[in-house]
Amino acid sequence: MPPPSLPSPAVDIQNLSRSCNRILILSTLSSGPHHGYQLAIEIEEKSDGAFRFQHGTLYPILHKLEREGLIRGDWMVERSRRRRKSYRLTEAGDQYLQEQTAGWHEFLDRFAHVVERRKS
Amino acid sequence: MPPPSLPSPAVDIQNLSRSCNRILILSTLSSGPHHGYQLAIEIEEKSDGAFRFQHGTLYPILHKLEREGLIRGDWMVERSRRRRKSYRLTEAGDQYLQEQTAGWHEFLDRFAHVVERRKS
DNA sequence: CCTCTATATATCGAGCCTCTATATATTAGC
DNA sequence: GCTAATATATAGAGGCTCGATATATAGAGG
Numbered sequence: 114m115p116p117p118s119l120p121s122p123a124v125d126i127q128n129l130s131r132s133c134n135r136i137l138i139l140s141t142l143s144s145g146p147h148h149g150y151q152l153a154i155e156i157e158e159k160s161d162g163a164f165r166f167q168h169g170t171l172y173p174i175l176h177k178l179e180r181e182g183l184i185r186g187d188w189m190v191e192r193s194r195r196r197r198k199s200y201r202l203t204e205a206g207d208q209y210l211q212e213q214t215a216g217w218h219e220f221l222d223r224f225a226h227v228v229e230r231r232k233s
Numbered sequence: 234m235p236p237p238s239l240p241s242p243a244v245d246i247q248n249l250s251r252s253c254n255r256i257l258i259l260s261t262l263s264s265g266p267h268h269g270y271q272l273a274i275e276i277e278e279k280s281d282g283a284f285r286f287q288h289g290t291l292y293p294i295l296h297k298l299e300r301e302g303l304i305r306g307d308w309m310v311e312r313s314r315r316r317r318k319s320y321r322l323t324e325a326g327d328q329y330l331q332e333q334t335a336g337w338h339e340f341l342d343r344f345a346h347v348v349e350r351r352k353s
Numbered sequence: 354c355c356t357c358t359a360t361a362t363a364t365c366g367a368g369c370c371t372c373t374a375t376a377t378a379t380t381a382g383c
Numbered sequence: 384g385c386t387a388a389t390a391t392a393t394a395g396a397g398g399c400t401c402g403a404t405a406t407a408t409a410g411a412g413g
Binding site: 247248250251254287289290293294314315316 | 369370371372373374378379380
Binding site: 126127128129130133134136137140141156159160161163164214220221223224226227228 | 246247248249250253254256257260261276279280281283284334340341343344346347348
């Protein structure tokens, strides 16, 4: 079945938080598979503690991304290890990430055009 | 009386939309007084139609900014003109705008640090 | 062996914010 | 006088994040 309709790929001012959270996660996954807990830790470290995913935020986002077919999670069961769900980027997810990144830059340009030039 | 406690001056991933909306408005006001309707039109034009304030979004934000003492609105009643409320930036608002702008750039740096370098 | 902490995932309710829709009033054009 | 554009205001609905809570396992220490 086709993935449920994606949230609009455009980066709007109304959904910046969601866009950023999704980009952070997808972008991190683009460097290789991660499980949820690991994503939160890595993103927090890379941002010097600025971007901290609460658990109640992270997992619902992951579930939604998976429902949309942008990421895929597989349960990893190794001995002497807690069960973990390893997520990796799908091809659709990779494409979506590129669109979102482009949309993000476009947003920044427009925003700067309205804001920055007033400084003088 | 002191203004009600401001939303944290830091630009967090959780309140990007609000931060951006506030920066757009305060920044536009920093170039001179505007009334609400005029703000919406000017911001929409400067952004090539990307940032459109719905009325139900704009006015509550203006009211909140005024309650917080960041802007001040005065009713202008001229003959042969509808009554309008002219908003201008207060000193506190100007300082807040600078903090928010700095916070916004800091946020962008951190975000880029997590996201951008994965491209290669 | 048992407890505590860290790892790991999951979900619910509350709160905040924006959007849509609706309401009111005035001015200008037809 | 009627309609459209100007101008402000607010209530209700929906989406998203957060804080709290729950469950379960592995490793460390007593």
